[in-house]
Amino acid sequence: MSSVSYDIGIIGCGPVGALAANLAAAAGLSVLVIDRAEGPHPLPRAVHLDHEMMRLFQSVGLDTVLAPAMRETEGHLHIGADHGVIRYMGTAGRPKPFGWANDYFFYQPELEALLRDGLTRFDAVTLCAATELTGFEQDGAGVTLHLDRDGVTDTARVRWVIACDGARSMVRKTLGIALDDLHFEEPWLVVDAEVAAPVRFPALTGVPAGADLQQLSVMMCDPARPATIVPGRGDIRRWEFMLLPGEDEATMTRPEVVADLLSPYLDGVPHRLLRAATYQFHGLIAERWRDGRVFLAGDAAHQTPPFFGQGMCHGMRDVANLVWKLALVIGGRAEPDLLDSYQVERDPHVRAVVTAAVEAGRYICELDPTRAAERDAAMRERARSGQTGTAADLIPAYRAGVVANDTAGAGERFVQPRLGDGELLDSATGSGWRLIAIDRAAADAARSAVAAAAVSVTLVDATTIGDDGTLRHWLQARGSRFVLIRPDAYVFGTADAEPAALLERLHRALHLCPAVAA
Template sequence: MLDLLVLGCGPVGAMAGNLAGQAGLTTAVLDRAPGVFDLPRAIHFDAHIMRILQQVGLAREVLPAVRVWKRSTFYGADAEPIRVHDWPSDKPYGWDAHYLFYQPTLEAVLRDGLTRLDDVDVQLGVEAVAVDQLDDHVTVTIRDPGGELSTLSARYLIGADGASSFVRSSAGIRLLDGDFDEPWLVVDLSCAREIGRPDESEMFCDPARPATRVPGPGRHHRWEFMLLPGETPEEMQRPERIRDLLAPWVGMDEVEIIRASVYRFHSLIAETWRRGRVFLAGDAAHQTPPFLGQGLCHGLRDVQNLVGKLAAARAGGPSQQLLDSYEAERRPHVERIIGMAVAAGLEICVLDPAEAKKRDRRLRQAAQSGDLPRTTFQGMPPLTGGLFDGTPGAGEQFPQPSVLDGQGWLGMFDDVVPPQVVVVARGAAVPEIRAVTDQLGIPLVAVGDPGTGHLFTVDQSVSEWFDRHGARFALVRPDRYVHGATDSADAAKAMIRVVCEYFPGSR
């Protein structure tokens, strides 16, 4: 029997397979499509996602095919800026804050990554026709291209099969409507020249027609146009209409249209993400308006969280507590960010000119006072609930500094320290904790003081993190989220033992 079945080999399912294979879980990844979907969909991911790609050894393969995104500007009804997001050049997580990418390229890299893994079997062109749960496993019946039926069994199943998820419907899980639903025309094109600033997106909050321009990597560019009341998808997808919409920026004689389709930007979330041994991830579990570019990011964070806990349960961790914590940690995070995206969408989609002027005035005043409504562009909110300790800093991604040893520079934190429980401590506090970390066999990284025989970092971002949280010790989980932080050596020792119980295979 397999450890894991993953239904869906888009970016979320393929990432689940990569994570599972690296964790030593015997896994089958299934998809009814024989190859990569060749049209662009998601276009943005952030530094946290590049860190997950780094975890599975694929960041360097992805990096040449992305564009670093440095600014997002929102323009008001008068075509003047009402909100500008500039991202700092420092890289506390080891990577640039935001990237723009071409989804078929990312999917191809993730699928190629699966071929490295002996414990992962990929079956494409097969359709799941039934899902059955028993006490100790799940069985999926599949139909191959010739119509033959067969079954696969595993301890757990992840449904990463998209918005119309067969796994979700088979499990009888409903989608709950978040009361946001707006149709937009999405136009992807290829153009030999740069259009606008190459590292800046633009959101035109024009009541005459809200629109967005996003520069993809290489020759790829994207525009999105809101449909106005009375307009139909058929009308908006006509070539002459697309030509007129693009006319302010580019002529049809200098572009190749890759895709022009109307999509509904909506907010939906599954009533539960787990039913027994069946889990949902990505669009199968939640769908968000794209105004913050977090849809794909949600799904990749889902499977990093879930697969790590499946591996921990397989290694002897408390399975019920671990697996219940998946939704307990991820759902509030996703709901909060969907709420931010909906709020941004409601600001953008104002069609009444008088209301648009009021919005512009309010946002400009908020920008001057520093009181702009929060989005993910100001930083990712922490995870809450679940297994986290609840101390200051718990649930945050820990910074990724450069790490050294007594001989000099070794590399980035995630490359030097395996994906396991790790203790990070201010250098002067290392002797207070060293006996416990040695006893449990977990890495110990000193901050600011090389000491003797320790890994250490002198990165200012880590010192600032400790200062901000009033801590000398941080307990970092295998997924690089902080379990808890404290100034007390005794509290740190207690936390170490707790988190090692959760993740026994990581020490």
């Protein structure tokens, strides 16, 4: 292996690392993946993903493989101390502007296995399982990785590294990168079980009409013991129980204790316990996401309380943001300065959502009955005033980096309508750079500018794509005739005229190499 050089080395082949490898290989890069385990992790950890992750799977041609492994659900419901609804973030009956449902639950060992299987499609991917990264050194041209497999040592040479090696990241620790503590740390017991019948819930009030408790993530904000109940893939269900002050973690995982906690939900319901483990829920973000040729992604870069199910989603957004930029740099089209935009974009994005999760965690974990009652009243008042939404509404736009941030809609996730023939937009147009024009006249006006662009851009006439008017409506709502979409499906920028000027702004934002820009 020491004689072989790769474009990218990915440390860790959990869901985030496996997606990164699929994205990089699909972009034409050679990839070395290192993972300590022989195969996928055998127990479920992450359980939730959203429409954006399904769109990423779609971008690498794995959506039809992974969709059957998903359970489509209907959002989140928060229940107060009196067993009445205090917050509903549901999606039942709502449109799907991004082409996929807002919430999916899955079984992580199955997801990991399918993502790893996806790597077998690419000759340029080498997966080294049961292999330990023991050290690394950087220089101006690449990174040397030191590897150990069953006591046999080797080295590998890569140009860039993406460290997806988890919350205890060896790479982050080796680089001496500190974590910014958002001051949330609570111990919880996580229980997964196979359940042969619907889960029982206590009598609840205020549940919206049409909302199905079996299809929702239900947060019991009960000061007696906060708990979460979420649907899983097939007949798998997950419970998360907050540990109360003075409770011992080892004691709380005993079968009889777990059975007692589950009994209100599973009394008389046949079930099989899969696991019970305690975790510390954290809010932590790395102070630096890049050190030379090494990048942190996923839990190596940030850790969030799980209250909106965005932990793994953050990591997948990280690698989707980074890989297309690395492809431009490795291909000799952009200067390495482009890669500085990774943390510029991702850190505020992650920080906003982790902060929202920490704030939710603080009210969810309230143990004082009086303060819990005050919380419930305040949250119901907010709901009456219309200050509600879905979990998707928590995801902010990019405000800096590779975005024309003074244009309408810049940095937003772009919609993905389903076309008249049932095909989704990205599948019809490709997932690269796209300039969407509001009509034929606008498309004709943009044609010469697109032809002269320094990067490959697909021109799309919104009136001929066969959608239901979603594209035209999106543009009209932002007073624009053109929208330029990035490879990760975020909006670079919009324009009412002069698409050539928008493309020129793109060239500058990408730090194109002089020969390419010319």
